[in-house]
Amino acid sequence: MDSAMCTSRTVRDGWRVLRFYKTIGHGAKCYKKVRNAIFDWDFEADNGKKLVGIVSAKKQQYLWRQIHSEPTEVRAQSFSKWFISPRKTLMATFSEIRFPKPIKSIFVVNPVHVAYQIIDSKQIPDCMYSCTSYATLSGHLLTGEERVSVIWRKCSGGKVVVEILSFSRPGPSIGGKIVWPLVGQMQRSFFLEEIKHLERIGKS
Numbered sequence: 001m002d003s004a005m006c007t008s009r010t011v012r013d014g015w016r017v018l019r020f021y022k023t024i025g026h027g028a029k030c031y032k033k034v035r036n037a038i039f040d041w042d043f044e045a046d047n048g049k050k051l052v053g054i055v056s057a058k059k060q061q062y063l064w065r066q067i068h069s070e071p072t073e074v075r076a077q078s079f080s081k082w083f084i085s086p087r088k089t090l091m092a093t094f095s096e097i098r099f100p101k102p103i104k105s106i107f108v109v110n111p112v113h114v115a116y117q118i119i120d121s122k123q124i125p126d127c128m129y130s131c132t133s134y135a136t137l138s139g140h141l142l143t144g145e146e147r148v149s150v151i152w153r154k155c156s157g158g159k160v161v162v163e164i165l166s167f168s169r170p171g172p173s174i175g176g177k178i179v180w181p182l183v184g185q186m187q188r189s190f191f192l193e194e195i196k197h198l199e200r201i202g203k204s
Contacts, residue, residue: 014169015169016168016169016187017166018164018166018187019165019166020163020164020191020192021163022161022162022199023159023160023161024161024162024195024198024199024202024203025159025199025203026159026160027158030160030203031128031150031152033201033202033204034150034160034201034202035119035120035130035150037198037201038130038131038149038150038198039117039119039130039132041056041091041132042054042055042056043197045193045194045196045197047189047193049098050095050096050097050098050105051094051096051107052093052094052095052096052190052193053093054092054094054194055091056089056090089113090111091111091113091134092109092110092112094107094108094109095108095186096108108141110136110139110141111136111137111138111139111140112136112137112140113135113137114133114134115134115135115145117130117131117132117133118131118132124151125155126153126154126155127151127152127155128154129150130150131147131148131150132147132148133146133147133148134146140171141173141175141179141183142171142176142183143168143169143171143172143176144166144169145166145167146167146191147163147164147166148163148164149164149165150162150198151163162195164191166187166191168183
């Protein structure tokens, strides 16, 4: 797959469900880089029209010291356990709104927090995957959750795949209900830029 695809877009019980999927590289080295990046949650991208991204209040400290001390190939063969580790890391998503010059841009900043993470799971046969998710906090214009997963498909030539799954609906505020009809394309642009960011890391 040459470009990221929105492979599904549905509405269930008022929730907008979006799924994006892309093969971004091959092998253990690529998997490691992207896995570490999704737990950092820090990225920004400028597509020429606006600046978007995520910023975390505190950098992630990895739960295993050997994640950085053992060679990737050894670790991939030796890790047989996986676990879920809830975290309370506070973050914010941001999106720039640009106006014609000389008017300065403004930024829409929305609070979120990390909900969970799964590291180096082997539950999928012949694969290893990691994922993490953030959910909205009070004050966000939307209500919902985004999950980012990186999957190393050893049975498919060692492909490394990134998947983004989003559930969202308007927040309870008047502002949330007003912006809801307008955010569909904004969400799509945000997630595509996030995948491009992870792809650049995987190929670096």
